[in-house]
Amino acid sequence: xxxxxxxxxxxxxxxxxxxxxxxxxxxxxxxxxxxxxxxxxxxxxxxxxxxxxxxxxxxxxxxxxxxxxxxxxxxxxxxxxxxxxxxxxxxxxxxxxxxxxxxxxxxxxxxxxxxxxxxx
Numbered sequence: 001x002x003x004x005x006x007x008x009x010x011x012x013x014x015x016x017x018x019x020x021x022x023x024x025x026x027x028x029x030x031x032x033x034x035x036x037x038x039x040x041x042x043x044x045x046x047x048x049x050x051x052x053x054x055x056x057x058x059x060x061x062x063x064x065x066x067x068x069x070x071x072x073x074x075x076x077x078x079x080x081x082x083x084x085x086x087x088x089x090x091x092x093x094x095x096x097x098x099x100x101x102x103x104x105x106x107x108x109x110x111x112x113x114x115x116x117x118x119x120x
Contacts, residue, residue: 069077
């Protein structure tokens, strides 16, 4: 009966205050994490260049779209791909064998000596 003698107005107020505090802190944590995400985002500065004419701009677009490779670079890429695809895996036998190993008796691995003799 002591449970019913408690001051329920204070209990309900503390409970509601606790729930409100948790919700406010969760919302604050969300905004803090968003702010840190904004701070850690990489900033890329785009340089504005004055274009003299359309020919300069079109030449610049063509050079960024097309990549030219020399013969040495192509040979190096081909050799690295060849080495990667041909020597990454060792030849393993596909036959699985399970051999039963016979172990000698040892008192160290005997469970018999660890048993208690409760029958007297």
